Amino acid sequence: MDTEATNEPTGRYRLDAINDKGHTVEDLPAAYVVVAAREQAPVNEHRNSADGGASFVMDRLERQVEMLLARVEALETENASLRAENAELKRRLGENSSNSSKPQSSDSPADRDARPKDAPTGNPRGGQRGHKGHKRTFLPVSRVRSSRRCDARSSRHDRRSTSHEADR
Numbered sequence: 001m002d003t004e005a006t007n008e009p010t011g012r013y014r015l016d017a018i019n020d021k022g023h024t025v026e027d028l029p030a031a032y033v034v035v036a037a038r039e040q041a042p043v044n045e046h047r048n049s050a051d052g053g054a055s056f057v058m059d060r061l062e063r064q065v066e067m068l069l070a071r072v073e074a075l076e077t078e079n080a081s082l083r084a085e086n087a088e089l090k091r092r093l094g095e096n097s098s099n100s101s102k103p104q105s106s107d108s109p110a111d112r113d114a115r116p117k118d119a120p121t122g123n124p125r126g127g128q129r130g131h132k133g134h135k136r137t138f139l140p141v142s143r144v145r146s147s148r149r150c151d152a153r154s155s156r157h158d159r160r161s162t163s164h165e166a167d168r
Helices: 054-093 111-114 158-166
Strands: 010-015 029-035
Touching: none
Parallel strands: none
Antiparallel strands: 010 029
16 A cells, blocks of 8 residues: 555554445454555665665665565464354354254244155044044033023023022
């Protein structure tokens, strides 16, 4: 980055990730950029040297190489941490009920369709042949206290008075 072209002062700058709408993406960490000050030699210094300014140019280039190597090392470190974070997020994104402790209800519809289906047994649904049915048996007549016929046309008041009299 050329600091003279951008007219930015030297220092450390924070770069936040933004989406298409220009809003900051909260889930991504910020990146930092260091803008270093350019060293400029006095105008006549390289002209007065015995080698015609070649040593000045070599010194300047060596400092730039050192600065760039330090920057590459910092970027490689940041890249390694971002790759580790990316791998963790991909692992978490791939979780479903079959490979984690999440309930089946949290699976996406695509994951539900991909679940293995039970093999059909060949039997029809519902009650199966040979299965003994379960029914509620009637009480013997001797245990019934009273019986009355419910008529849908009778009023609610009539039913209450009848039911109270039957309980007495």
